[in-house]
Structures are given as C-alpha cells and as structure tokens.
Amino acid sequence: MITVVGMWEPGYSLEQMFIEDTIWKQTLNAFAVDRFCMVTADVVVPGISMPEQFSTMEDALATTTGERVFLVFSNAEGATLLPEFVHPENAVYIFGRPGNNLSPYIQPGDHRVHIETPNEIDMLACSCVAAVLYARNL
Numbered sequence: 001m002i003t004v005v006g007m008w009e010p011g012y013s014l015e016q017m018f019i020e021d022t023i024w025k026q027t028l029n030a031f032a033v034d035r036f037c038m039v040t041a042d043v044v045v046p047g048i049s050m051p052e053q054f055s056t057m058e059d060a061l062a063t064t065t066g067e068r069v070f071l072v073f074s075n076a077e078g079a080t081l082l083p084e085f086v087h088p089e090n091a092v093y094i095f096g097r098p099g100n101n102l103s104p105y106i107q108p109g110d111h112r113v114h115i116e117t118p119n120e121i122d123m124l125a126c127s128c129v130a131a132v133l134y135a136r137n138l
Contacts, residue, residue: 004037006051007095020126035064036052067091068106069087071115079114081116087136
C-alpha cells in the first residue's frame with residue numbers, strides 16, 4: 001500500500017489550491033497511490049473530494065499504517081539520497097512545505113530521504129512526490 005501525506009501551501013487563493021490539488025491528483029493517480037492525505041494550511045478546502053483533509057500533521061499521521069518515509073530538504077539530517085533508497089512495500093511518504101520543519105514528527109525507525117539537486121533549495125512537494133514515486137518504480 002502507498003499512502004502520501006502532504007501539506008497545502010499557506011496563503012494560496014482557492015483557485016491556486018485547486019491547481020495544486022490537480023497537480024497532486026494527476027501525479028498520484030499516475031503512480032497508483034492508494035491513499036492521499038493533506039494537512040490544511042488555513043482552512044479546509046471546499047469542493048475537493050480527494051484528498052482526506054486533516055487539521056494537523058499529528059492527526060494525519062495517526063491514521064496511517066506502514067513504514068514512514070519523510071522527504072527532508074538537507075542531506076545533513078542523516079538522510080539517504082533518493083537513488084540509493086530502498087522503498088518499503090507498505091510506505092507512507094510524508095512531504096512538508098518550504099519553511100516547514102518535519103523533524104518533530106520523525107520517530108526512531110522512520111526513514112529520511114533527500115533529493116539531491118545542483119542548487120540546494122526547497123522544492124514544492126507536489127513536484128518532489130513525482131520524483132520519489134518515479135524512483136519507487138525503477
């Protein structure tokens with residue numbers, strides 16, 4: 001089973017959130033993700049049937065089962081580079097947003113994965129999820 005947990009970008013208009021939602025859905029459908037959860041930025045987004053929406057990351061993670069895989073923005077956090085990572089069969093991929101620290105949610109035994117890029121910058125999670133899921137299928 002593949003579960004993806006993400007976070008809406010804060011401050012987006014409803015139109016921008018619908019665009020972000022479409023990007024997430026197209027990518028996750030292409031890679032046959034079983035379950036999609038999002039943590040709200042400001043408010044629950046009306047009119048969106050998928051993903052399941054949660055108020056906090058704690059609430060979202062409490063509903064998941066499987067090995068937790070956190071995408072981290074720095075290899076200094078003890079992360080495995082994406083090409084070297086062995087993906088668990090039953091995985092929960094957790095993506096934050098720029099400026100959001102996922103460290104408080106990482107527990108012993110959780111995986112940390114890093115996407116190495118020529119310029120170390122925060123990337124939008126809806127872009128990172130495509131790279132992670134593609135690597136899973138190699």
